[in-house]
Amino acid sequence: DAMVIQNPRYQVTQFGKPVTLSCSQTLNHNVMYWYQQKSSQAPKLLFHYYDKDFNNEADTPDNFQSRRPNTSFCFLDIRSPGLGDAAMYLCATSPGRGRGGNEQFFGPGTRLTVL
Template sequence: DAMVIQNPRYQVTQFGKPVTLSCSQTLNHNVMYWYQQKSSQAPKLLFHYYDKDFNNEADTPDNFQSRRPNTSFCFLDIRSPGLGDAAMYLCATSRTPGGYNSPLHFGNGTRLTVT
């Protein structure tokens, strides 16, 4: 089945130690998103790629970076994780930006713990 796959499911990192989360998709969707979701909160959009075009949200800290080497893969790099970055990180895809007539397909998420 076509899907969005995130690895790892759980990630523990130390304060200040760079960490990379990965996402792959077999849907061949043009848009890939990274969301941060903290407990009992809505997913918060960090940035998205529309094909190769990177779109950063204005309030996303510089500590968060992303790479999309090809259509199928997208990475989230946290350069110096702080305790406040502990959260669930959700990757999502859609055919068109904003999910218009094309809903978001989410991966299972990576739960990041910062010690």
């Protein structure tokens, strides 16, 4: 089945130790998104790629970066995690502009713990 896969499902890191979360998709979608979700809150968009074009949300901290080496993969790098970065990180994909309203397909998420 076509899907969005996130690895790892759970990640524990130490304060200030860099961490990379990965996302892959088999849907061949143009757009890939990274969201941060804290408890009992809506997902907060960090950035997204439309094909190779990177789009950063204005309030995304510089501590967060992303890479999309090809259509299928996208990575979230947190350079120096702080305690406030502990959250669920969701990857999503969508077909893109003008295509069926751009329904999003989500991965299962990576739960990040910062010690």
